[in-house]
Structure formats: structure tokens, C-alpha cells
Amino acid sequence: MSMSEILSVFFCLSGGIFFLAGTVGLIRFPDTYSRLHALTKADNLGLGFIVLGLIFVAGSVPETIKLGLTWFLALVGSSSACYFIGNHIHHSSKARGKINGPGV
């Protein structure tokens, strides 16, 4: 097993741990804000580590660029989706006169 393969397995496993932690957070956290927090960490760091791990075993430069682009697009998508959901909860809870999120 070469050095790049060992690094690849290590980073993919680290990414998997972040995804696991994010999933546990999604299930266990009490309200929507903290669930969003857990989810975006899984998306950003978990996917980031997995992409990093795959880059070590990528065959060519275009493949590496495509992997990086995948992570970048997922970052944009997840962070803006997080913003929209959070914004929506914030406004709807303000309209209902609550301070905290509805916790659904």
C-alpha cells in the first residue's frame, strides 16, 4: 500500500467521522438552528475530507479539478440552503413572537 493510498484512506475515514457526527447531531439536537449547525459541518468538513482523500488517488488533473469543484458547489449549496432555512425560521418565529426556533 503506497503512501498516497494510506493518506486517502485516512482522510476518507475522517470525513466519514464528520458525517457520522453530523447525523448524530441532526437526530439528537433539540432545535432547528443547532441541527443546521450539525448538518453544515457534516457537509463542509466531511465532504471536504472525503474529496481530499479522493484527490490523493485521483488519476489525472481534470479529475482533481472536478472533485474540487464538487466540494465547492456543495459548499455553496449547503451554506446558502442553511441561510435560507435559518432566515425563514427566524422570520416566522419573530412573527409568532418567540425568541427561539420552533424546534421542529
Added chain:
Amino acid sequence: MDLAFDLIIGLSLTGVAWRIVRARDHFQAIVLFITFGLLLSLAWTRLKSPDIAIAEAAVGAGLAGVLLMDALGALSSSKNRTSQAKSIRLIIPCLVLAAVLAYPVLFIPDDFQRLGSVVRQALPETGLEYPVTAVLLDFRGYDTWLELGVLLVAVLGVLCVRRTDTIRGSILPAPAEPVGRWIIKLLLPLMVLIGGYLLWLGAFAPGGAFQAGVVLASAGVILWQAGHPSLGLLPRMWWKILLCSGFLSFLILACWSLVFTDGLMTHPEAKVWILGVEYAATLSIALCLISLVLGSPARNHRTDDG
């Protein structure tokens, strides 16, 4: 290891399908349906069918999800809700459908490799290097033609129900927050680039008109969601022409071949025709899907309310 992965996908597909049927409310069912689409595209990837996987992820999970959410908005804003009582009589059509679907799975013909080798032999005549695109646009061109016709009829139906023929009126007001505009600036050039890339890729790798059209359509949906006025800039006449362009290009090809060649929809200059039909079909699919989203009845309610 592969078997374990396949088993996990198969079991989760069945589990999610069961949850969709048993879901308490529509919202949950729609979210589960999107999950189902994503899992299904994983399954297609495992079956080495990347074309169907891309189409399933983009249409089945993406755009169908948007349309279903819109329908949910229309349903919840209308006062008379239909009862959710599950009819026991539905079991019989479901069983019939399951039997029909199970039949080709249980009785796979022994020489299913034969068609593939036939396609590969005839491939050089089309000027294409990828068999799926050759089948879609050349060998079974009339199937694709009819599919484009079905899409066009669906759009016409939606526009008729909506009783409006202009797309301008349904442009949403631009949202106040800057994040939506930031996403457009970032994502839209990439989406147009990826759409063109998929279209070009169709000649020699998984990709093609449908995938490219769906990516362009989702770019349009993002534009509309963020209230960007550029969709309304397209004149009505061009909107109509481009809606029909995919169907029309096949029609022109069919008429041309009727006069100048012997067979139905055969063409000596295959590459030129295929490129033309593919580009027209991409634009037409993109505009049809955008029109489906824009013309959904939820918009009526929203504009009536506001």
C-alpha cells in the same frame, strides 16, 4: 463488499418507498420522494447506467421535487382539502402494476447482449462514439420525438389550465436579501457551462440533450426563484418557438426524409442532423421544464394573495 453495498441500496429503496406510502403528511412524503430519487440514482450508478443516474438525480429528485413542493403550496392554500383516506381498492391496480413490472425482470431474454452488439456495429454510421446517444437520437429517434411531444403537450396543458400565455406576469419580485443574488452570480455561469459541457459530452460519453436541458432548466428555476428579471426579457414569440423547437426539428427531419430518402427518419448527413436535433431538443427541454415550474398553479394563488 459490492453485494453488501447493493443490498443496502436495495433495502433502503424499499424502506423509503414504504415510508412514502405511510407518510403522515404530504410534505414528509415529498421529502422522502426526493430521497428516493437520490437513492435510485445511486442504484442506476451501480448498474453502470450513468445516463439514467444523471437524469434521475436531476429530474426525479431535483425538478420533480420543485414541482411537488409547488403543488403542495397550491393544495395547502386552497380551502377544500381532500380527505387522505387510503382506498383499499388501490391495492388491485398496484398489484397489477407490480406484476407487469416484475414480468420483464423475471423473464430476461437470454440474448440480451445481442442488441448491444448490433448498436455497436451500426455506431460508425451515425458519426457518434457513444451508443446511448446514438440510440436516443438516431436508431430510436421517433421515441425521443414522441417524448418531446409528450413534454410539449404537458406544458400546453399547464398553460391552458392557467389560462395565460405570458410568462412575464409570473416573475417573482426580487428578494431583499443579498444571498440569493450572490448565489446567482456564482452558480449561473457554472450551470450554463455544465449544461453546455453535458451537451457536448453526449457525442462520446454519458450526457446529452436531456441532462443538459435539465441543468439549464434548473438554472432558469434559480433565476426565477431569485426574482431575476432576465427570464422575462425573452420575447413571447421566441419563447413559443423555442418551446416547440425540439419537436419541430424532429418533424422537419421526418418530412425531409419522407421526400429525399427511402426510410423513415433516415439521414445521410447523420452528424449534422443529430447535432441540430440535439441542440434544439436541449433548448426545448430546458424551456418546457422552466414553463412547467413557472406555470404551476401555486403561482396563481401567490399572485392572488399578494
